[in-house]
Amino acid sequence: MTKPRRPTLAVWKFASCDGCQLTLLDCEEELLAVAGAVEIARFLEATRAVRPGPYDISLVEGSITTAADRDRIQAVRRESGLLVAIGACAAGGGIQALRNRASLAELTAAVYARPDYLDTLAESTPIAEHVPVDYELRGCPIAKGQLLEVITALLAGRQPVLPPHSVCHDCKLAGQVCVMVAQGIPCLGPLTQAGCGALCPGFQRGCYGCFGPMEQPNRPALDHWLRALGVGTAAAGRLDGRFDPRLQALAEDTGD
């Protein structure tokens, strides 16, 4: 009896820091099992050896920021069975999308000695603005548990469990005390999608929204409350949702 062919997995990088694909190596205990369950056909962070496509599963990290990448994502899509966008950059545009709110010429002049060397698009955009995306893993970086959940679900032919509810929901499941109510720490948990296990509130910090908007975020309501508390709006400081620009876009949107 021949063993069934293992699904092939490819990892692709666009504008990103590599932290999300590093999560695959971070699986450590499960890494051998992953390698046993899928054929890792293209993963440059692990090996230069690349098997030719097409690939059954593509993990796509990073946002689209150059004309070359805009073309390359089309090729990746053509070579991929299931395309999974991984991380805040791929899902929402990432921290580099801060430039979407400013003048590109002014920014590049402020940052680079020779901005004329740059060949870049005016905006950083998520993968789904360019090609159809089958699943989206949120976070900066993604959660290892969610990555394994998607891989095991695809192997078993079931839907992955990726609830779109708020970080608060998982914070309460974990039995953590609300940092905003009990300590007055501004927290984006009520607006942000779960998946991290409510990591930051568990360490007495406010959620900064790296998992992007939950299913129906009501940012005006949270802004109103934070203003009344005298801690400014969710747009102030680290609470501006800079890791996922989709949270920034919600200022006037009640999400309902």
Place this chain on the structure above:
Amino acid sequence: MAQVQGVALNDNQDPDTRRLVITRDGLAVLLNALRRHGYRLIGPRLGDGAIQFTDIDGVDDLPQGWTAVQEAGHYRLQRRADAALFGYAVGPHSLKRYLHPPRLRLWRMHRDAMQGCSSDSGADPGGDPGGDAETSDRDPQTTAPAGPFAFVGVRPCELRALAIQDRVLLGGQQIDPHYQARRAGCFIVAVACGSPGGTCFCQSMQAGPGLRDGFDLGLTELDTDPTDPPQGQRLLLAIGSARGRALLTEIPHRPATAAEIAQGERVVARAADAMGRHLDGDGLRERLLAVLEHPYWDQVGARCLGCTNCTLVCPTCFCTSVEDHTDLTGQYAERTRRWDSCFTGDFSYIHGGSVRQHRAARYRQWLLHKLATWHDQFGSPGCVGCGRCITWCPVGIDLSAEAAALAAAAASQPGLPTAPPADPSPAPTSAPQPAAMPARRHE
């Protein structure tokens, strides 16, 4: 100690009306005795800016001399002038966390090349009611070693919530065996409320602040002078069950004086006058059901975050969802139950979409279930007046104020049809009303 663990759920057939007094040292002996008898002690303890309800080792872990200021969307620990052991109102956690845990593995299955599949309940082989929660290093409270629970510092509102959970999870045709196993062996040391919080309204819901029944041992902490030493705390003690009486043989105690009994009554009377909130329950069900389409629901929906905090801190909300997980080898699968909430879209998702698309509809579902349709379904309100949903709402939405506003709206629209009165004693096996169906999905 067979007589401690072998007693049935409501062991209150033999009320003992004696009033006794124990000291802080006596309480220490009591807690140690519970541990010695194999109980897992769960009680109040300071942590992460709140009085949590979590594992404790003994009397030294109690938040002596602390209280918490509570308002809508606001909770702050504060030092008390005296050395009260139980001088605070309920915190973010309730008994639900232990008896109806946030995550529970229902079963698991292994594929075996030789024998096909084998499955089991996922429960600890020792039959331990505390050991079948999902293993997760982020959730130590439900995975700590087992033993039947001894809950210490249970408030009257919490006892009422427990009675409601008993009705919901054990009182119908379908019983929840997980809740039943955890509930059956637990020992309850209740404490009358002497310091209600700013969001408390148990008096309105006739759930507190004094103790009636539903406990094994019931305490009322007597006032002390701020200059008294911390060891000087005295607590009135009432016996609520045979196992409570049995345990008392190991605890130093003495009869209460008439003055101490009167002092205990004053503590409770003072608490009744100090409720931070009020909810007029008179005809509330009918008034709320008369304003189903009132625009006020949209007003609340505009403020609501849909974050689910209110439902998860509520000691009576019991809804769950079920998730399936597999592993990388394809040789293992498990089914997990977790708390869910009527404030998520997935909760009411059926073919074609979510039944309740907007937060206004979800808030209406929740508030009406708590205060109106719960009567039809379970013969009581689903609210105990603990105030948690008010305190722990990140934007301070106040159930008591919203209900009052809606009831007032009903009063100002006399032309609206009113709901028929609820059957005061619905048969335990009657099917729930469709409007009140709490949608325990996939079960």
